[in-house]
Amino acid sequence: MNVPPTSPIAVVTGASSGIGEATARQLAAAGFHVVVGARRLDRLERIAAEIGGTALELDVTDPESVAAFSAAVPRVEVLVNNAGGALGVEPVAESELETWRWMYEVNVLGTLSVTKTLLPALIASGNGRVVNIGSIAAREPYRGGAGYNAAKHAVSALTRVLRIEMMGEPVRVTQIDPGMAETEFSVIRFSGDAARAASVYDGMVPLTAEDVAEAIVFAVTRPPHVNIDTMLIMPTDQVAAQVIHRR
Structure with missing residues (x-):
């Protein structure tokens, strides 16, 4: 990995x-060398080539993948834990344990695994920043969201505890909670049903991935004495998880 010694490194x-790609692009524009991680290496390599970053395959649910990924990162100043997702909208009575298990593994254990592995390097940087991508689902339980609500509430608890534990250390901890943002999120939630995913945003103007990325970059570029603790970002047409103005 060829990184100029003066360039701070951000891991996304x-x-x-979606939000991860948009964040990588905006961090690169802000002067970071960005290490992009995900399972789809072909997409990562295209993004990395366009932003002058580094692409590394990463499955946050696989400890060996996380270890290999972290070992390839020489140092790190910023970690954006964006990997996550939701599956299904079934009520609790009809929930599948495997669906809940996947959401917990990718959202909670994946965030824990990557953070734990990179935390020594973040501390050693002297100005580390961890940004965990939560959701409005981490703040408001809603009908059909029990599994995702549970996972994102757990991410929020993890973030709060890390913030406490990093007090006195040179690491700032932030949680960004997006409301409705039009990305691949709903396509994944509805098992690839693009039409059903698109209908979620009928008659309203959702956030874009770029909107959320701007907030992430703002948080990590504050001076060292300033910590953006939490930020809830919703489109103007949304005032609560399931309270939406549609035209």
């Missing part, structure tokens, strides 16, 4: 599309 997980 789940960077092959």
